[in-house]
Amino acid sequence: MSAPHPTRTPRPGIELPDTTVLRTGTLSWLFPRRGALAAALLVPLLAVLVALSVTASSTGMSLSQTLGGLLGTGDAGTVMVVRDFRLPRVLVGLMVGAALGISGCLTQTLAGNRLATPDLIGVNEGATAAVVAAAAGSATGMVGDWWLGPVGAVAAAALVVLCAGGAGTAGYRVLVVGIGVSTTIGAVSDLLMSRENDNTAGGVFLWAVGSLSGRDWSAGTPLLIALAVLVPLALASGHRLQLLRFDDDMAAALGVELRRVRAAALALAVALAGVAVGVGGPIAFVGLAAPVLAQRMAGPTRVPVVCSALTGAALVVAADALGRVIAPVELPVGVVTSVLGGPFLLWVLFRADRPARKDRS
Amino acid sequence: MTDQPTPTPGLEIRELHAGYPGRPVVRDVSLTVPAGRVAAIVGPNGCGKSTLLRAAARLHTPDSGTVHADGADIWALGRRRAAHRVALLPQSPRAPEAVTVAGLVRYGRHPHQGLLRQWSREDETAVREALDATGTTELAAERLDRLSGGQRQRCWLAMVLAQHTPVVLLDEPTSALDLGHAVEVLTLVREVAAAGRTVVMVLHDLAAAARYADTVVAMKDGRVVAQGAPDEVVDAALVKEVYGLDADILRAPGDGAPVVVPRARAPRPASAPVG
Numbered sequence: 001m002s003a004p005h006p007t008r009t010p011r012p013g014i015e016l017p018d019t020t021v022l023r024t025g026t027l028s029w030l031f032p033r034r035g036a037l038a039a040a041l042l043v044p045l046l047a048v049l050v051a052l053s054v055t056a057s058s059t060g061m062s063l064s065q066t067l068g069g070l071l072g073t074g075d076a077g078t079v080m081v082v083r084d085f086r087l088p089r090v091l092v093g094l095m096v097g098a099a100l101g102i103s104g105c106l107t108q109t110l111a112g113n114r115l116a117t118p119d120l121i122g123v124n125e126g127a128t129a130a131v132v133a134a135a136a137g138s139a140t141g142m143v144g145d146w147w148l149g150p151v152g153a154v155a156a157a158a159l160v161v162l163c164a165g166g167a168g169t170a171g172y173r174v175l176v177v178g179i180g181v182s183t184t185i186g187a188v189s190d191l192l193m194s195r196e197n198d199n200t201a202g203g204v205f206l207w208a209v210g211s212l213s214g215r216d217w218s219a220g221t222p223l224l225i226a227l228a229v230l231v232p233l234a235l236a237s238g239h240r241l242q243l244l245r246f247d248d249d250m251a252a253a254l255g256v257e258l259r260r261v262r263a264a265a266l267a268l269a270v271a272l273a274g275v276a277v278g279v280g281g282p283i284a285f286v287g288l289a290a291p292v293l294a295q296r297m298a299g300p301t302r303v304p305v306v307c308s309a310l311t312g313a314a315l316v317v318a319a320d321a322l323g324r325v326i327a328p329v330e331l332p333v334g335v336v337t338s339v340l341g342g343p344f345l346l347w348v349l350f351r352a353d354r355p356a357r358k359d360r361s
Numbered sequence: 362m363t364d365q366p367t368p369t370p371g372l373e374i375r376e377l378h379a380g381y382p383g384r385p386v387v388r389d390v391s392l393t394v395p396a397g398r399v400a401a402i403v404g405p406n407g408c409g410k411s412t413l414l415r416a417a418a419r420l421h422t423p424d425s426g427t428v429h430a431d432g433a434d435i436w437a438l439g440r441r442r443a444a445h446r447v448a449l450l451p452q453s454p455r456a457p458e459a460v461t462v463a464g465l466v467r468y469g470r471h472p473h474q475g476l477l478r479q480w481s482r483e484d485e486t487a488v489r490e491a492l493d494a495t496g497t498t499e500l501a502a503e504r505l506d507r508l509s510g511g512q513r514q515r516c517w518l519a520m521v522l523a524q525h526t527p528v529v530l531l532d533e534p535t536s537a538l539d540l541g542h543a544v545e546v547l548t549l550v551r552e553v554a555a556a557g558r559t560v561v562m563v564l565h566d567l568a569a570a571a572r573y574a575d576t577v578v579a580m581k582d583g584r585v586v587a588q589g590a591p592d593e594v595v596d597a598a599l600v601k602e603v604y605g606l607d608a609d610i611l612r613a614p615g616d617g618a619p620v621v622v623p624r625a626r627a628p629r630p631a632s633a634p635v636g
Contacts, residue, residue, distance in 0.1 A: 016463055021480050030479045236476055243471060245457035252420050253451070254524070255444030255472030300459035 035298035053321035101312020104287030118273035124282035126156020149278025210283035210334020285341025371559025377426030401570035404580035418449035444472035469523030511542030
């Protein structure tokens, strides 16, 4: 125990609680131990879920058959089913989940609210409107290309930001405006849908509940490229995002360019949710649940970007697999997450009341 | 307190105007505080003290005028560079949820850190020294929200000190504290200045300003109405001008610092109780 005012002798540095420091030369990195442990546990869990999901089906393919298909040693039919249909679909689900998880994490951090999700800033409604409009406009009435979703999502989010008065605005305002804009865009989608025939409406409906059915590398490759750009940016932004947990004056006094950090995080959140929704449809509750679960695992003091990605991926892969085995007819992944999401939301709401949040000194 | 042969300006504010559209809050304020000195800004609520401090911390864009910290125009610097020179402790800052004391103080190093330089040896040393200087070393592993008000304020000060800036700005650092903890924090402020930093703080308490500051700056309606050594500035006329109060100025028996004792206002004739 040191005296309150010790003499000026050089002393060793301070140990940060629950953090491991990695240093080489002038470079140094911090690793929160609890978050790292959570991630280390989530990775094998995710691997197991992917394996189960590739195996799981209503057609009854055994584990050894699946493995054979994966390695290319099985018969041609099995190899094709596993490599061209099952594996891409599961990996697309994994990427969609990771994107939704990170997007939710960024949105919740921006808004300072655990109930904030990317769909509140118009991402889902915008993507849906674009897909509906394209289906209504096309001769065949088919659901169009994967890129319609992201374009619609980004356009809607841009409209929200414009109405809210700039991307640097405090998160709360963006959310409130987002709810209004979303409702309006949703009404336009409904109007368009009501004028379509049953065939088109059915196709759009399947997309609009969130489904990974039939997703292959044609959707997976662009998604992979988008994530390869966006995920590192999101990870890099985590360092600055920590500071958003202070009030604005304190964060700014600590050298944070608030408008720029907020605008960047919002753009990343919209882009990630946009590509995810474009490929998988608006899969409900993953953007809400993943960061909340990740926060509980990684501990309250960090912005859990990595754990949110892993948790989101695990949720979507698991929900998709569940949807394929639980019922005689395949349930879309969005239906499964919705069914699980309702009780989860209530759990979050009840928990949110409990912890005493009086940090103001 | 400390007499330096050539006082270098720690903070130099020149002809500063700041405010909101249609509502000037700070009008033509010039103020020079040498390195190693403490200045206290006093004045009634809404006189522009906090806005002046925010402009000096590069948080509120001034309409005109300059702010130099340690010789550099902070409005010509980026936000991060400015945070290398000026630190600000707002009046009631909000801490991240569930943060520990060490976790809080380490954020003071944020302007010095980057993606590839997240925790250098200098960061470690700065945090250690800040904890030592504020007597919060033993509290390092505690959660901030479980500490008393006085302890918490010392932790916030530790964070600001860890930022290693030549200029430290404090907005009412004692407002939520009882007398004992207020004196503790103000003593700490003197030690910070003695170590060579420039401290400018907004204070409500004129007596505390007179005792702990080298310079008292009195503001009213956005203007500086008096500035100088407490002995020269703090008198009955100033109290009358700034607060509209009749007061007696006594001298503390210990060190001769001015003590302000407001006189009871003359009761209004209509409701005057018979005495």
